[in-house]
Amino acid sequence: MIKALTIKEMAQLPYIERLGDLKTLSMFYDPADDQVILNSDHENYEIYNMLAASYLTADCDKRERLKTKIKSRFPEEIDLLEKVIQIRLKKELNNPERIKKQYKKEFKEPEERRCLYEHYNQGIL
Numbered sequence: 001m002i003k004a005l006t007i008k009e010m011a012q013l014p015y016i017e018r019l020g021d022l023k024t025l026s027m028f029y030d031p032a033d034d035q036v037i038l039n040s041d042h043e044n045y046e047i048y049n050m051l052a053a054s055y056l057t058a059d060c061d062k063r064e065r066l067k068t069k070i071k072s073r074f075p076e077e078i079d080l081l082e083k084v085i086q087i088r089l090k091k092e093l094n095n096p097e098r099i100k101k102q103y104k105k106e107f108k109e110p111e112e113r114r115c116l117y118e119h120y121n122q123g124i125l
Contacts, residue, residue, distance in 0.1 A: 001033075002052050004040040027052060027077060029084050034091075036084055048077065055081045 007022045019025055026048045027038045036052050038045060051074060055066055063085075071078045 001035045002038060002049065002056070003030075003033075003035045004038045004045070004049065007039065007041045010037070010039065027080060029080060029087075031087070034088070036081070051077060052081060056084065 010016060010019070010022055010025075013019075016022075019028055022039065023041075025039050026042050026044065027036055029035070030037050036056070038048055038052065042048065051070070055063060055078070058066065063082075067078055067082075
């Protein structure tokens with residue numbers, strides 16, 4: 001998710017002192033809300049908005065192509081967006097509901113499901 005805030009709105013955030021100069025800040029990640037926050041008062045806001053939206057919704061191959069084309073121009077932003085993707089992937093991979101759904105699809109036989117369920121509850125999976 002991407003959210004745009006003005007400098008005045010960002011100044012109200014409890015962790016604002018860690019972000020540095022708000023006038024030059026283009027974007028940052030808020031892990032509590034799992035959002036990329038864009039500075040809507042930044043002179044290049046539209047470019048950063050397009051970059052974040054394109055990068056976060058792209059598949060791996062498209063991200064690699066984008067990275068090679070624009071990383072020299074936006075190195076900090078690309079690094080941030082890459083970290084956001086990694087954080088979101090870890091959350092998704094560790095989501096117990098996703099794991100249950102995946103294994104329900106893969107193991108349809110009752111014995112396999114029972115065994116898998118026991119392994120899951122024992123912490124083996």
